[in-house]
Amino acid sequence: MLIGAVLGTAVGVLPGLGSAMAVALLLPVTFVLDPTAALIMFVGIYFGGLFGDSISGILMNTPGNSTAIASAFEGHRMALDGRAAQALATAAIGAFIGGMIATVLVVFFAPAMAAAATRFGPAEFFALAVFAFVAISSVVSDSAIRGLAGLAIGLTLALIGIDQPTGTSRFTFGSPALLDGISIVVITVALLALGEVFAQASRTGHPDNNRLIATGGRPWLSGKEFRAALPAWLRGTAYGLPFGVIPAGGAEVPTFLAYGTERRLDRRRPEPTFGKGSIQGVAGPEAAGNATAGTAMGALLALGLPTSATAAVLLAAFQQYGLQPGPLLLERSGEIVWALLASFFLAMTALLILNMPFAPLWAKLLKVPRSYLYAGIAVFACFGVYAAGASVTDLVIMLGIGLLGLAMRLYDVPLAPVLIAVILGPLAEYSLRDAMGNSGNDPLVLVSSPITVVLYLLLLAGLIWSMWRRRVERSARTA
Amino acid sequence: MSQTPQSPPPEAGDPAPGNAQPLGALIIPLTLAAIGVYLVVGTLTMDEVGDDNGIFGPRMMPWLVAALALSVAITMTIDVLRSRRRSAAAQPAASGPAERSGEQTGEQAPNWRAVAIAVAGVVAFIVLLPFAGWLISATLLFVVIAMSLGNRNHATSLIAGLALASVIQIVFSGFLGLNLPAGFIGSL
Numbered sequence: 001m002l003i004g005a006v007l008g009t010a011v012g013v014l015p016g017l018g019s020a021m022a023v024a025l026l027l028p029v030t031f032v033l034d035p036t037a038a039l040i041m042f043v044g045i046y047f048g049g050l051f052g053d054s055i056s057g058i059l060m061n062t063p064g065n066s067t068a069i070a071s072a073f074e075g076h077r078m079a080l081d082g083r084a085a086q087a088l089a090t091a092a093i094g095a096f097i098g099g100m101i102a103t104v105l106v107v108f109f110a111p112a113m114a115a116a117a118t119r120f121g122p123a124e125f126f127a128l129a130v131f132a133f134v135a136i137s138s139v140v141s142d143s144a145i146r147g148l149a150g151l152a153i154g155l156t157l158a159l160i161g162i163d164q165p166t167g168t169s170r171f172t173f174g175s176p177a178l179l180d181g182i183s184i185v186v187i188t189v190a191l192l193a194l195g196e197v198f199a200q201a202s203r204t205g206h207p208d209n210n211r212l213i214a215t216g217g218r219p220w221l222s223g224k225e226f227r228a229a230l231p232a233w234l235r236g237t238a239y240g241l242p243f244g245v246i247p248a249g250g251a252e253v254p255t256f257l258a259y260g261t262e263r264r265l266d267r268r269r270p271e272p273t274f275g276k277g278s279i280q281g282v283a284g285p286e287a288a289g290n291a292t293a294g295t296a297m298g299a300l301l302a303l304g305l306p307t308s309a310t311a312a313v314l315l316a317a318f319q320q321y322g323l324q325p326g327p328l329l330l331e332r333s334g335e336i337v338w339a340l341l342a343s344f345f346l347a348m349t350a351l352l353i354l355n356m357p358f359a360p361l362w363a364k365l366l367k368v369p370r371s372y373l374y375a376g377i378a379v380f381a382c383f384g385v386y387a388a389g390a391s392v393t394d395l396v397i398m399l400g401i402g403l404l405g406l407a408m409r410l411y412d413v414p415l416a417p418v419l420i421a422v423i424l425g426p427l428a429e430y431s432l433r434d435a436m437g438n439s440g441n442d443p444l445v446l447v448s449s450p451i452t453v454v455l456y457l458l459l460l461a462g463l464i465w466s467m468w469r470r471r472v473e474r475s476a477r478t479a
Numbered sequence: 480m481s482q483t484p485q486s487p488p489p490e491a492g493d494p495a496p497g498n499a500q501p502l503g504a505l506i507i508p509l510t511l512a513a514i515g516v517y518l519v520v521g522t523l524t525m526d527e528v529g530d531d532n533g534i535f536g537p538r539m540m541p542w543l544v545a546a547l548a549l550s551v552a553i554t555m556t557i558d559v560l561r562s563r564r565r566s567a568a569a570q571p572a573a574s575g576p577a578e579r580s581g582e583q584t585g586e587q588a589p590n591w592r593a594v595a596i597a598v599a600g601v602v603a604f605i606v607l608l609p610f611a612g613w614l615i616s617a618t619l620l621f622v623v624i625a626m627s628l629g630n631r632n633h634a635t636s637l638i639a640g641l642a643l644a645s646v647i648q649i650v651f652s653g654f655l656g657l658n659l660p661a662g663f664i665g666s667l
Contacts, residue, residue, distance in 0.1 A: 148551045151547070153511070155544045166537050168525060168537040194601070200628060201628055204593035371624075371625040371630035372636065375622070375624040375628070383647055383651075429540040433536075
């Protein structure tokens with residue numbers, strides 16, 4: 001787990017590498033580890049990666065992941081102001097507080113959530129999958145049509161292979177290698193890792209204006225700073241908690257909400273600090289990000305519902321071990337779940353201890369030449385895909401999907417909907433067919449239970465809210 | 480997901496939707512259209528196992544996805560073309576559609592040559608792996624990717640690549656028992 005935390009931070013620090021990619025790259029490697037150890041390592045990587053993303057955001061203004069963008073605004077200004085170490089400390093403590101509170105809540109509510117979820121039938125699972133699809137592709141993404149494009153690609157990838165209920169082979173080009181479908185490992189590694197390598201190559205020769213800022217000064221917060229940041233940490237956590245459970249693509253929305261709140265509050269103070277490197281501007285978003293990550297793990301474990309790209313990759317990791325996260329996981333493999341939850345606490349404590357004093361050391365990793373870094377990632381990606389199936393077909397598929405990943409990056413099509421669609425696509429299809437089969441093709445069965453009705457209503461509310469938000473943003477821009 | 484912020488920074492009003500999208504952006508709707516056509520053909524020619532699967536048989540989902548892919552492809556094409564026409568009308572000679580408000584790296588035409596080299600590197604790896612073995616093909620892959628990213632120090636990257644490939648070989652093949660092709664080195 002400690003190794004995971006260290007590794008996760010290391011990967012997260014490196015620009016352009018988020019925690020989703022860290023987990024994806026290590027996915028094949030863990031075939032040889034036992035499930036509990038591997039999953040605990042992933043947790044370390046997950047939280048470590050989140051923090052690493054913020055380190056590069058604060059020091060270089062290149063957030064490693066979209067979730068670290070919000071804390072990079074003020075964090076980078078603090079760094080420019082010679083307070084880089086304090087900014088990092090604020091981020092580390094914020095991550096710790098947000099993650100801790102979220103995990104405590106998960107520990108208390110996961111069994112209840114799982115118990116509620118055992119009443120889920122095919123109709124409910126279908127509603128859940130539809131909810132996740134629509135939410136991830138249209139509520140979160142900047143442009144609904146681009147999100148849907150990602151969704152369509154993912155759903156298609158999920159269709160390839162043998163149709164479980166009937167045994168019909170679908171879209172296999174008559175190739176026996178495709179009968180089992182395309183492995184989720186191949187898809188995630190190709191999209192997240194190889195696609196990023198190609199995207200980096202496409203930027204070769206462009207000026208790189210991101211400069212690393214040296215860290216100096218004390219890595220500790222004074223009492224005054226701590227008191228200034230504490231309410232912001234707590235407010236950020238409050239934003240982050242509910243968003244972890246909603247399949248809304250991760251922590252972008254809550255981190256920006258937290259950032260916006262801190263900025264509004266700051267304007268009312270006698271001496272506004274925003275724009276000059278505000279400690280609250282780092283504390284709020286950072287706590288929100290980790291609180292989301294914490295409850296997202298809860299949703300993943302108890303409902304089997306991945307609410308962000310990283311959670312989707314983690315779900316794939318579970319499936320590799322034959323574990324299906326969801327209501328039954330607590331009953332069938334309870335010991336793993338509790339070991340995992342315990343490791344959350346350990347991971348966050350370890351990260352706090354590791355990162356408060358050593359953040360400047362991590363920053364040294366940013367000096368690794370970009371070319372070696374991505375060359376190494378390419379080698380590791382190819383290794384992982386080959387090791388997973390020992391098949392050259394997989395490597396060819398990886399190349400194809402990697403190119404797709406490049407096109408998606410160049411033209412702003414989000415990747416998260418693809419991953420969610422690949423993972424939840426089969427669930428959606430089979431539960432719809434089950435529901436129809438059980439009811440003699442009566443479409444009303446899909447809205448026959450309170451849970452489904454609530455899910456669809458929530459979805460509708462989310463759609464209306466996102467349309468409203470987009471309109472407000474547009475008018476703010478033109479005004 | 481790393482380089483393209485999905486929610487624009489609240490204070491920076493840049494990547495506005497009104498800006499022209501490059502013509503290359505059409506590759507996404509084209510891909511989707513190809514996917515849609517492929518799904519339709521594949522579904523029509525599907526060799527269904529078992530009869531009387533009803534409407535909700537193995538063909539149901541492919542039809543839905545095909546419909547989604549095709550309609551998104553059409554909408555996106557219109558979206559891209561319209562954004563180009565609008566911005567061409569909005570900004571005459573002064574700036575031209577090429578000058579778009581960039582993101583942090585500044586938006587420039589992608590370096591296709593570098594991408595081609597990187598892709599060639601991966602293709603070479605796939606072709607070479609069964610014959611040359613892991614050690615040689617992985618080292619080569621490392622050197623080629625480093626080259627595509629602008630590294631001209633081939634000797635150093637050769638050593639770094641060989642070191643990485645060897646470490647992976649030793650740790651995963653030697654200690655953990657994963658099988659990597661040895662190639663002709665193995666028969667020496």
